[in-house]
Amino acid sequence: MEESTNAFLAHLPPDTPYYQYAGMGQLEDLPSNTDFVVITEIAPDTVDSTERFPGRVNYSPTLRILILKMVNEVHEIAAEKFVVMLAILTERMAVRRRITNRGATRTETPGRCKEADRSWAPAYECGQTYLEWPTVALEVGSSESKAKLEKDIAWWINGSKGEVRQGIVINIQKASSSIYITSWMPAHDSSNPTTGGSRSRPLNVTREQPPRLIQSITINHGKNGKPATLKGGTLTIPAGHLLNDPTSATGDFIFTEEILLEDIAKPIWAAIDAEKGSVERMG
Known part of the structure; x- marks a missing residue:
């Protein structure tokens, strides 16, 4: 059974920022003073081909949503x-x-x-x-x-x-x-x-x-x-x-x-x- 959007995003802090994917350059400007960042509408091929993200990857290919845990x-x-x-x-x-x-x-x-x-x-x-x-x-x-x-x-x-x-x-x-x-x-x-x-x-x-x-x-x-x-x-x-x-x-x-x-x-x-x-x- 596929996971719903609400279930995938459950328990994230209420102040978590959300962004719609707008290219790889966007990843260089993500805020670092937050525990998580959510990026929507990011394709599986993009995640597969990107070796390093500015945080720990948690991605749902069916939902096309990427949660990044921003490490400090x-x-x-x-x-x-x-x-x-x-x-x-x-x-x-x-x-x-x-x-x-x-x-x-x-x-x-x-x-x-x-x-x-x-x-x-x-x-x-x-x-x-x-x-x-x-x-x-x-x-x-x-x-x-x-x-x-x-x-x-x-x-x-x-x-x-x-x-x-x-x-x-x-x-x-x-x-x-x-x-x-x-x-x-x-x-x-x-x-x-x-x-x-x-x-x-x-x-x-x-x-x-x-x-x-x-x-x-x-x-x-x-x-x-x-x-x-x-x-x-x-x-x-x-x-x-x-x-x-x-x-x-x-x-x-x-x-x-x-x-x-x-x-x-x-x-x-x-x-x-x-x-x-x-x-x-x-x-």
């Missing part, structure tokens, strides 16, 4: 710090060469063309055909709605029929400096990554059931001399979500509370503070 420094620091820490974990476990970092590689289906903020999959083996989907996808939002982020994760998991085995959300609320990290898996996946459960084969997800929330972590910035707080424990990516042969791994990939706080949250807060200071100086 806070957003990119969050995504890149996550990438760096996962790389360190894979190095420690001696499996770095067995995982492919797909970055924001575009995934194309008849009904949607989309880029995650970052994504990963098992490394290709000799003779293996191209993987249409990553197995783990990361979506980052800086002050965008919780519902929009969860909708994107639902598309990755359900749209891939379980090929995407785990979706992770980093939701940054700049006003409060609170960071919410959630982890999602297919509704029919009974494994529990918080207790070391792993699997190596994707599920055949056939029904549009909402993905299952596995982990929920809240990190609050300590203010007025108070220390930062973290609730929800560690974040786990099961070895079977990133490796073709998880049985040979020494365990799952664990983002400890120290990693989440010191290596991910604190750099995000520093970037938020710098951004606020810049705005105040300009004001």
Whole structure:
């Protein structure tokens, strides 16, 4: 069933600017001080032939509507710090060469063309055909709605029929400096990554059931001399979500509370503070 215009554009901020496509030159002048930009009446051939847009691509070829997530420094620091820490974990476990970092590689289906903020999959083996989907996808939002982020994760998991085995959300609320990290898996996946459960084969997800929330972590910035707080424990990516042969791994990939706080949250807060200071100086 084709998605309606209202469903595709659901949960975007009310102040999102809309433009009718008027040529490639238009893309150079899009506003950067907004979370999203919507471009209507843009043909599939144009999207297919354009390698880079000034934001993350989320395109409906049937509706001919392109949603661009306009990334900023806070957003990119969050995504890149996550990438760096996962790389360190894979190095420690001696499996770095067995995982492919797909970055924001575009995934194309008849009904949607989309880029995650970052994504990963098992490394290709000799003779293996191209993987249409990553197995783990990361979506980052800086002050965008919780519902929009969860909708994107639902598309990755359900749209891939379980090929995407785990979706992770980093939701940054700049006003409060609170960071919410959630982890999602297919509704029919009974494994529990918080207790070391792993699997190596994707599920055949056939029904549009909402993905299952596995982990929920809240990190609050300590203010007025108070220390930062973290609730929800560690974040786990099961070895079977990133490796073709998880049985040979020494365990799952664990983002400890120290990693989440010191290596991910604190750099995000520093970037938020710098951004606020810049705005105040300009004001």
